[in-house]
Amino acid sequence: MEKLDEKSGATLVALPPVMSAHGVRRSFGAVHAVVDANLEVAPGTVTALIGPNGCGKTTLMLMLAGLLLPDDGEISVGGADPRKDSAAVRNAIGWMPDQLGAWDNLTCLQTLTLVGRAYRLPKAVARERGAEVLGTVHLSEFADRPARVLSRGQKQRLSLARALMNDPQVLMLDEPANGLDPRSRVELRQLVRGFAAQGRAVLVSSHVLSELDEMVDEAVFMSKGKTLGADTDAMVADARTRYRIESLDDSVLRDAFAHWDMPFEEVDGGLVIRAQNKEHAASILEALVKGGAKVHRFGPFGSALEQTYMAMNEERR
Amino acid sequence: MTTTAERATPTTSAAPRGNPWWPSWRGVGLVTRIELTRRRPTTKGYIFYGILVAAILGLGILVAALAPPGKTSTPMELVLILVLGAGLLIAPSLSSTSINGDSSEGVLAPMQMTRLTAGDLALGKLLASWLFAVAVLITTTPLLVYAFSRSGWHWYELIAVLGAILFAVLTFTAIGLAWSALAARAVASVSLAHLTTGFLVLGTLVIYAFAMPLVSENVTVTDRYVDYGTLTPDEQEAYEAGELDYSTVQCTEQTYETSVVHTDTIAWLLLLNPVVVIGEAAPVVNPNTYEEDDRAAPGAFALMHQAVGGAQLGSQGAPLGYDECGDPNSQAWSDQWDQQQEEQALFPRNPWLGLALQAVLLVGAMGIVIRRLRVPYKKLRAGTRVA
Numbered sequence A: 001m002e003k004l005d006e007k008s009g010a011t012l013v014a015l016p017p018v019m020s021a022h023g024v025r026r027s028f029g030a031v032h033a034v035v036d037a038n039l040e041v042a043p044g045t046v047t048a049l050i051g052p053n054g055c056g057k058t059t060l061m062l063m064l065a066g067l068l069l070p071d072d073g074e075i076s077v078g079g080a081d082p083r084k085d086s087a088a089v090r091n092a093i094g095w096m097p098d099q100l101g102a103w104d105n106l107t108c109l110q111t112l113t114l115v116g117r118a119y120r121l122p123k124a125v126a127r128e129r130g131a132e133v134l135g136t137v138h139l140s141e142f143a144d145r146p147a148r149v150l151s152r153g154q155k156q157r158l159s160l161a162r163a164l165m166n167d168p169q170v171l172m173l174d175e176p177a178n179g180l181d182p183r184s185r186v187e188l189r190q191l192v193r194g195f196a197a198q199g200r201a202v203l204v205s206s207h208v209l210s211e212l213d214e215m216v217d218e219a220v221f222m223s224k225g226k227t228l229g230a231d232t233d234a235m236v237a238d239a240r241t242r243y244r245i246e247s248l249d250d251s252v253l254r255d256a257f258a259h260w261d262m263p264f265e266e267v268d269g270g271l272v273i274r275a276q277n278k279e280h281a282a283s284i285l286e287a288l289v290k291g292g293a294k295v296h297r298f299g300p301f302g303s304a305l306e307q308t309y310m311a312m313n314e315e316r317r
Numbered sequence B: 001m002t003t004t005a006e007r008a009t010p011t012t013s014a015a016p017r018g019n020p021w022w023p024s025w026r027g028v029g030l031v032t033r034i035e036l037t038r039r040r041p042t043t044k045g046y047i048f049y050g051i052l053v054a055a056i057l058g059l060g061i062l063v064a065a066l067a068p069p070g071k072t073s074t075p076m077e078l079v080l081i082l083v084l085g086a087g088l089l090i091a092p093s094l095s096s097t098s099i100n101g102d103s104s105e106g107v108l109a110p111m112q113m114t115r116l117t118a119g120d121l122a123l124g125k126l127l128a129s130w131l132f133a134v135a136v137l138i139t140t141t142p143l144l145v146y147a148f149s150r151s152g153w154h155w156y157e158l159i160a161v162l163g164a165i166l167f168a169v170l171t172f173t174a175i176g177l178a179w180s181a182l183a184a185r186a187v188a189s190v191s192l193a194h195l196t197t198g199f200l201v202l203g204t205l206v207i208y209a210f211a212m213p214l215v216s217e218n219v220t221v222t223d224r225y226v227d228y229g230t231l232t233p234d235e236q237e238a239y240e241a242g243e244l245d246y247s248t249v250q251c252t253e254q255t256y257e258t259s260v261v262h263t264d265t266i267a268w269l270l271l272l273n274p275v276v277v278i279g280e281a282a283p284v285v286n287p288n289t290y291e292e293d294d295r296a297a298p299g300a301f302a303l304m305h306q307a308v309g310g311a312q313l314g315s316q317g318a319p320l321g322y323d324e325c326g327d328p329n330s331q332a333w334s335d336q337w338d339q340q341q342e343e344q345a346l347f348p349r350n351p352w353l354g355l356a357l358q359a360v361l362l363v364g365a366m367g368i369v370i371r372r373l374r375v376p377y378k379k380l381r382a383g384t385r386v387a
């Protein structure tokens, strides 16, 4: 898609998307859950799927995962079409559903060992990998406790561990941050980034937008079953250029900007300007300080994704 | 991107092609193990299990103790019927929540994402539920061995009946599983599973009873008896003393209408009944010669076989009338009765129709289950989500 080419063209020419959807549609009776979804996920990147409740994120993920047949449209995962080579698609994907479910009677390690064996790993290998993955999600001390005693956040992490068992090419996380404590969220972010750094792709849907900001390379916004294309990409790009400046005396800033003929917005307790890139921002700050402004805060203005999300101006379902 | 290349080659075997559904030994075994471990009975479950087995054993021992010494097949037949009943209750109850229950708990879809095929999941779940019923049979083994030693059955006959029982339980377990694949809610699938069992066990009998009037035919029966009014006083005296020479007196005839039921045309309804199938799989006992044959007196199964045999024979023409003049002691009537009894009891065993029905139901139910478990889903169970 255009947006990907535009943003980081260099890497993308070398790496075709590992997962793509074009014109995907799916309805449940009279409910049109996904109307027109287009997205591409490149290896080594983290892509966010963002949209209000009921906009079709889960439905789209199910179709990408090879669990649900699209009514129309083309999907490809690792070169396989879920319509024909559905087993290959499922095998390439680690999927963490938004519905938490675990086998109550089994311990965490037993659960993961059995899942590993379901992926046709030999018993010993499955057990070893289960223990390793439990370590990755920081559940090692719960290895021998039954899943039913886990808290919500721990179950969430067990579910993530299950998604990692088959060493997938593509990781799909459906609202993974729900119910996680701040520390686990940071760990999730590190895990996701680490995963992408190994050259694998991640698609993550979430509502915790400020979290996503630091974790994702690409964002696909969805509304009423449609993925929003270039418009929202431009909005995200624009939002990323906005810097908020707070100083002890804003009039100095206003004068400086008027002098440089630089547009700015007034917000609560500060000013917002646009900087084309980091270097530009640094030079603005340098000039301001040299000019005598007592700047005590200078940084990106809020979450780019959140701003875009709010600006999308589409009502919830 | 060097890491991609360097990444340890995936430990999973080569990428699968297409979207296979067929079961493998390994997959079925794994699913069975998972199901058995996670549905391991709770304390309450074990108590229920204990009570059930104790009830079966208690009843069996009681009947064995009360039975007159010598050969009797009744205790064994009782245990077998109770095992069948327990199996038909337990296994379908478990299987009929196995798929929709898993789906609402959120553990079905993650399984479908693995390399397990729809066939693996279907057969594994079937086997696991079925094995819980087999466990009941196994716990009653000591009593069964004792009861068998008194039953006059041959071991291969017991094996055949046990096979028929386990097959019936397997079939109804599969039907329960199919309902659980079709219905969204567990309440619905459990009741539908038990309704199906009830329909085949009781419904066939009810339909049989209601079908009887449709195949009945009116026939005329002629009774002959001495016309008391025409006898001389001497003859009347002799008649009352039972010394009358019937050849010298005048007899009157009276005819009346009665109906006979041609049950042979509807006996197949009985043969579809799973309990009848068990009876038909049991050995035939000759009611007149069982002692010489080294058998126990006809027990419940033999009597059931005789009743079903009678139904298959049907009524052959009008019944014999009462003939006081020609046959004052009703010898012919009694002979005919004995002959009929033997003919019915020795009627060839016919479990095949019922077994064929069960096989069709088993295969059909598993077909539904496998089709319903295959992903990607085209259609979902009404009112459910994948996840």
Ligand SMILES: Nc1ncnc2c1ncn2[C@@H]1O[C@H](COP(=O)(O)OP(=O)(O)O)[C@@H](O)[C@H]1O
Pocket (backbone or CB within 6 Å): A028, A031, A032, A033, A034, A051, A052, A053, A054, A055, A056, A057, A058, A059, A060, A317, B380, B383, B384, B385, B386
């Ligand atoms: N199995 C289903 N049957 C009927 N409607 C469904 C089903 N799954 C999803 N929907 C509907 O489709 C829409 C999109 O759902 P979903 O993809 O779960 O949204 P999201 O994950 O973005 O919150 C919702 O309106 C939802 O009610």
Ligand SMILES: [Mg+2]
Pocket (backbone or CB within 6 Å): A057, A058, A059, A098, A174
């Ligand atoms: Mg969702």
